[in-house]
Amino acid sequence: MHQKQHIVQRYEDELLHLRSLMEQMGGLVEHQLSLVLAAITENDGQAALLAAQQDSDVDALEHKVETLAIRLLALRGPMAADLREIVACIPMAGALERMGDYASSIARRLSQMEQPIPRPARLALSEMGRLVLEHLRRIMDALEHKDADAAHAIWAADQLVDQYCEAMTADSLEQMTRHPHTIRLHIALLFIIRNLERIGDHTTNIAERVVFMVTGSMLPPSRPHGHDSQHSPPRQEPPRS
Template sequence: MNSEHIVKSFDEELQQLNTVVLRMGGVAEAQFAGAVDAMVRRDSALAEKVVKGDEAIDQMDLELDEDAIRTLALRQPMANDLREVISALKISSDLERIGDYAKNIAKRTIALNQLAHHEAVRSIPRMAKLVQAIIKDVLDAYANHDSNRALDVWHRDEEVDEMYTALFRELLTYMMEDPRNITPCTHLLFIAKNVERIGDHATNIAETTHYLTTGKRIEGGRPKSDTTSFQVVEPEDNQDAQDGKKKEGV
C-alpha cells in the first residue's frame, strides 16, 4: 500500500468520525426538541418516543468509541490529527449526556401529565429555546472548525444560568404559596435543571471545538451565574445519576 493511499484512507477515517459526531448532534437536537415539545403539549406519547429514542444516541456513541480507539491504535495520530480523534471522543460523550437529559425531561413530562396543568410550565420553553440555539450554533462551530463561534457559545452559558436561577426562584415561590404546588413544581425544577445541564454540555463542546481548532484552551474560568446552590440544596435528578453510574460501570 503506497503512502498516498494510506493518507487518503486515514483522512476518510477522520471524516467518518466527524460524520458520526454530527449525526449524533442532529439526533440529540431532535431528542431535546421533542422532549420540550412533549412537555408544552402535554403529549405523553411523544415523551415515550423520546425515552425510547435515547438508545439510538447510545448506539452511535459506542460506534464512535470503537472507531476512535481503532484509529488511535492503528494510525497513532499526532498533532492536529490526534486532536481530531480526541475531540470526537469528548464531544460524542457530551452529546450522549445531552440525550440522557432529554430522556429525563421526557420521563418527568410523563409524570407531570398525570397532574393538573400548572402555569409555571410556561417559563421553561424560553430557557429551552436559548439552549436549543446554543446546541445548533456549537455543532455548526464544530462542523466548520470555527473557534470564534465556539467562543461565542461559551460566553452564552452565563445567560442560561441566569434564566435557570430566575426560574428556580419562581418555582420555589409557587411552592411556598401553596403546598399543592410542591409536586408539579418539583417535577418542573428537575426539568429546568436538566435543561441547564444540557447547556453546560453544549458549553463543553464549545471548549473542545475551540481547542480542536486553535490548539489552545479558552483562558479564564467559565462564566457562571447559577447561584441556586448557595440558596438551598440544588435539585439533582437521581435517575440521571443512576444512569450515569451504570454507563461508567459503577
C-alpha cells in the same frame, strides 16, 4: 507508492466517517430535545415517549465514535490538528450522550406528571428549552466548520441559560411555599429546569473542546460571570387561586 496512497486514503475516509458520526449524534440529540420541547409546549405525550426511546440510539453512536477514535489513535498515528480533533471527539461524544440522557429523563418525568404544567411555567420552560436547543445547534455548526470564535461565543452565552435556571428555580420554590398543595408539581418542574441547565453545561463543554481542537489552546476554567446580558429570563406570574 500505491500502498502508501491507499493507507492515506483509508485514513482520510475514516476521519470523514468520524466527523459524520459526530454530526449524526448531534442531530439525534437535537431531535430528542426538539421532541422534549414539543412535549412541554404542546403537552404532547407522544413526543415525550419518542424522545425517551431515542436514548439507546444516542448511546450506540457514542460507542461507534469512541471505538473509531481509539482505532485512529492506535493505528494511524495522527498529528497536529488531526490529533486534537480525534482526541476531542471522545469527550464531545460523551457530552452528547449525557445530553441525550438528560433529555430522556425530562421526557420520562413529563409523561409521569399527575397534573398539567401551569401556563406561566410552561412558557418559561419553553423559552429556556429553545435557548438550550439554539446553543446546541450553534455548537454543532461550529464543530462542523471548525469555528473557534463561534464556539467561544456559545461558551460565554451559557450564562443566560444559568439566569433562566436561577429565576425559574426561585419562582418554583416560592410557589411551593405559597401553595403547599403544588409541591409535587414544582418538584417535577425543578427536576426539568435542572436537567435543561445541565444540557446547557454540556454544550459549553463541547465549545471548550472545539476551541482546543481548532486553536490548541484551552479556555479559562470558568465563564465570565455577571448579568449584563441584553436579555433577561421571564418572571413567572403566580397562579390564580
